[in-house]
Amino acid sequence: MADIVLDGVTKRYPDGALAVKDVNIEIADGEFVILVGPSGCGKSTTLNMIAGLEDITEGELRIAGEVVNNKAPKDRDIAMVFQNYALYPHMTVRENMGFPLKLAKVDKATINAKVEEAAQILELTQHLDRKPSNLSGGQRQRVAMGRAIVRAPKAFLMDEPLSNLDAKLRVQMRTQVSRLQKQLGTTTVYVTHDQTEAMTLGDRVVVMRAGLVQQIGTPHELYETPVNLFVAGFIGSPSMNFLPGTLENGGLHTSIGQIPLTPEIRRALEGSKADREVIVGLRPENFEDARLVEDKAGGGTFTATVDVLESMGSDIFAYFSIEGGGASSAELEELARDSGVADAAIDVNQIVTRLDPTSRAREGQPLEVWFNAAKIHVFDPSSGENLTHAVAAAAADPGRHAES
Amino acid sequence: MAVTAGKKVGWSTANILVVAWALFPVWWLVSLSFKKPGNIATDGGSFWPTSWSLENYRGIFKLGEFVRSILNSIGIAVISTVIAVALATMAAYAIARLRFPGKGLLIGMSLLIAMFPQISLVSPLFSIERTLHLFDTWFGLIIPYMTFSLPLAIYTLSAFFREIPWDLEKAAKMDGATPSQAFRQVIAPLAAPGIFTTAILVLIFCWNDFLFAISLTSTTASRTVPAELGFFTGASQFQQPAGSIAAASVIITVPIIIFVLLFQRRIVAGLTSGAVKG
Numbered sequence: 001m002a003d004i005v006l007d008g009v010t011k012r013y014p015d016g017a018l019a020v021k022d023v024n025i026e027i028a029d030g031e032f033v034i035l036v037g038p039s040g041c042g043k044s045t046t047l048n049m050i051a052g053l054e055d056i057t058e059g060e061l062r063i064a065g066e067v068v069n070n071k072a073p074k075d076r077d078i079a080m081v082f083q084n085y086a087l088y089p090h091m092t093v094r095e096n097m098g099f100p101l102k103l104a105k106v107d108k109a110t111i112n113a114k115v116e117e118a119a120q121i122l123e124l125t126q127h128l129d130r131k132p133s134n135l136s137g138g139q140r141q142r143v144a145m146g147r148a149i150v151r152a153p154k155a156f157l158m159d160e161p162l163s164n165l166d167a168k169l170r171v172q173m174r175t176q177v178s179r180l181q182k183q184l185g186t187t188t189v190y191v192t193h194d195q196t197e198a199m200t201l202g203d204r205v206v207v208m209r210a211g212l213v214q215q216i217g218t219p220h221e222l223y224e225t226p227v228n229l230f231v232a233g234f235i236g237s238p239s240m241n242f243l244p245g246t247l248e249n250g251g252l253h254t255s256i257g258q259i260p261l262t263p264e265i266r267r268a269l270e271g272s273k274a275d276r277e278v279i280v281g282l283r284p285e286n287f288e289d290a291r292l293v294e295d296k297a298g299g300g301t302f303t304a305t306v307d308v309l310e311s312m313g314s315d316i317f318a319y320f321s322i323e324g325g326g327a328s329s330a331e332l333e334e335l336a337r338d339s340g341v342a343d344a345a346i347d348v349n350q351i352v353t354r355l356d357p358t359s360r361a362r363e364g365q366p367l368e369v370w371f372n373a374a375k376i377h378v379f380d381p382s383s384g385e386n387l388t389h390a391v392a393a394a395a396a397d398p399g400r401h402a403e404s
Numbered sequence: 405m406a407v408t409a410g411k412k413v414g415w416s417t418a419n420i421l422v423v424a425w426a427l428f429p430v431w432w433l434v435s436l437s438f439k440k441p442g443n444i445a446t447d448g449g450s451f452w453p454t455s456w457s458l459e460n461y462r463g464i465f466k467l468g469e470f471v472r473s474i475l476n477s478i479g480i481a482v483i484s485t486v487i488a489v490a491l492a493t494m495a496a497y498a499i500a501r502l503r504f505p506g507k508g509l510l511i512g513m514s515l516l517i518a519m520f521p522q523i524s525l526v527s528p529l530f531s532i533e534r535t536l537h538l539f540d541t542w543f544g545l546i547i548p549y550m551t552f553s554l555p556l557a558i559y560t561l562s563a564f565f566r567e568i569p570w571d572l573e574k575a576a577k578m579d580g581a582t583p584s585q586a587f588r589q590v591i592a593p594l595a596a597p598g599i600f601t602t603a604i605l606v607l608i609f610c611w612n613d614f615l616f617a618i619s620l621t622s623t624t625a626s627r628t629v630p631a632e633l634g635f636f637t638g639a640s641q642f643q644q645p646a647g648s649i650a651a652a653s654v655i656i657t658v659p660i661i662i663f664v665l666l667f668q669r670r671i672v673a674g675l676t677s678g679a680v681k682g
Contacts, residue, residue, distance in 0.1 A: 054580075074578075
């Protein structure tokens with residue numbers, strides 16, 4: 001067990017392409033850290049550099065205080081779980097799990113004892129003498145985990161270990177991975193493109209985009225206080241709604257009407273130029289059926305026709321189309337590309353709201369919707385920066401002084 | 405898809421024709437080898453030996469030259485195969501795994517060698533080997549055999565190596581294996597079907613070669629069976645050695661058949677199934 005420090009780590013390929021730029025992460029002993037981002041953001045490259053499967057161009061990687069930049073993977077004492085499991089097909093489950101120990105020249109009796117123990121934890125005992133080809137996807141995944149845990153390495157690296165499982169199994173395994181990590185207390189770095197996995201598993205989450213770290217924080221911090229448009233749009237499901245807005249004479253105009261500004265937000269925005277275009281972000285749960293809101297102060301209302309209604313039982317998701325163009329910025333475009341909705345022309349602005357199940361919203365019927373103005377995030381469209389970050393940080397954690 | 409009776413009959417007839425076409429000469433050879441040496445001229449035209457006899461087989465094994473040539477054949481073919489496959493395995497692995505400048509050129513060149521008409525190289529090789537004192541030695545044959553079988557071996561093997569998921573090697577590295585351990589314990593076992601296939605192809609090539617065997621040997625010190633067959637003589641100079649040649653041909657075909665039958669299972673078995681998802 002050990003801490004892992006990435007100090008200004010950069011990866012540049014021989015053809016000049018920059019995959020990862022100046023990554024600084026300090027992972028404490030026993031911590032579960034998630035690297036998350038859309039495909040091509042450099043998260044897997046970062047993991048491979050920690051593993052030693054890729055060279056580090058610049059910067060320093062320290063495991064347990066020791067610089068390991070030039071150490072071969074086998075000398076770093078870390079185990080890795082691959083997306084496609086990479087089990088040795090010619091070996092039984094027992095041999096697969098015992099392979100790292102066999103290479104370390106551990107005696108047979110010890111190997112057997114350790115493999116049995118790991119098999120017990122992962123419920124693989126009755127499959128020990130089978131070949132990987134005879135196992136189900138979930139079992140193969142557990143064998144891959146078993147191969148990592150038998151030798152009690154300093155750290156686990158996991159590269160999208162659950163992405164090949166079907167949805168139900170993925171949720172089950174997610175819980176199991178989390179329990180296993182807590183039980184073993186081993187430092188873990190986990191790569192995923194799935195923000196739900198990132199939010200549920202990690203002690204801390206590192207959001208990456210285009211080779212750059214966007215934000216590092218607990219799932220709660222990322223959700224409540226995103227530093228920029230990208231993090232705001234990436235974290236949360238359904239994702240945050242973005243509306244184009246204009247700051248004029250101390251008021252904020254958007255396609256859903258005038259948004260009243262709280263004193264804190266007003267102060268945060270005062271620093272910026274008088275009149276300007278901004279992007280307003282509001283999460284689905286910050287909307288409510290106006291009929292159900294008694295105290296409408298501290299917010300505003302708008303009326304729109306419900307496009308689509310999705311009832312989840314505990315919540316209702318109502319989708320509205322608002323006239324007037326949608327918010328646009330480079331970061332939002334990248335998010336849209338990643339989620340595969342890039343070609344949905346943004347002429348109309350779609351808003352997703354999460355309503356109380358007692359709401360009387362009906363598809364095709366107009367509904368008056370209330371929104372919580374205290375929860376808005378205001379972003380700079382060109383830089384993507386969250387102008388109200390400090391306000392949100394103070395609100396999310398009143399005890400701590402808001403940074404930056 | 406429904407298979408009509410007519411289609412079935414059509415295909416069966418075609419299959420039977422093709423198999424008969426292929427096996428008829430083999431049967432003719434076997435039949436000939438069991439005919440009495442004296443009867444071949446008179447008996448020659450019959451499809452079936454009128455009287456079965458092992459005389460031809462006894463005759464060829466009485467010849468010290470034939471036994472010696474079998475030993476030469478086995479020795480030369482096996483050594484060439486082992487060296488060629490060992491070298492090709494390493495080369496193919498590098499080609500499949502590494503990126504280096506001129507890789508395409510290298511593969512192209514090696515294929516070019518395989519396509520080169522061998523007959524054009526016989527005279528230069530003859531002179532070279534005489535100068536180097538390799539003429540009429542085992543290595544005098546092993547070297548050209550290796551040269552001509554390597555390209556094909558490399559090509560076949562690199563196709564097999566490309567099929568092996570690279571992640572397995574990364575996994576082995578993470579599990580603490582040195583590159584050579586990863587190769588020996590993970591990659592090579594998985595490439596086994598490819599290695600066996602290649603070995604069979606190379607062995608058959610070396611075993612069957614007549615051109616180099618007749619050109620680069622002069623005595624029983626290194627003459628292989630295909631070349632030795634040409635030196636068979638009948639009981640008298642007026643007799644054709646057809647029976648002995650047929651018997652010897654049957655004898656040298658048997659090891660190849662056994663070899664292929666033995667390893668065919670390993671070739672067919674898909675060893676990589678279950679390695680990765682998908």
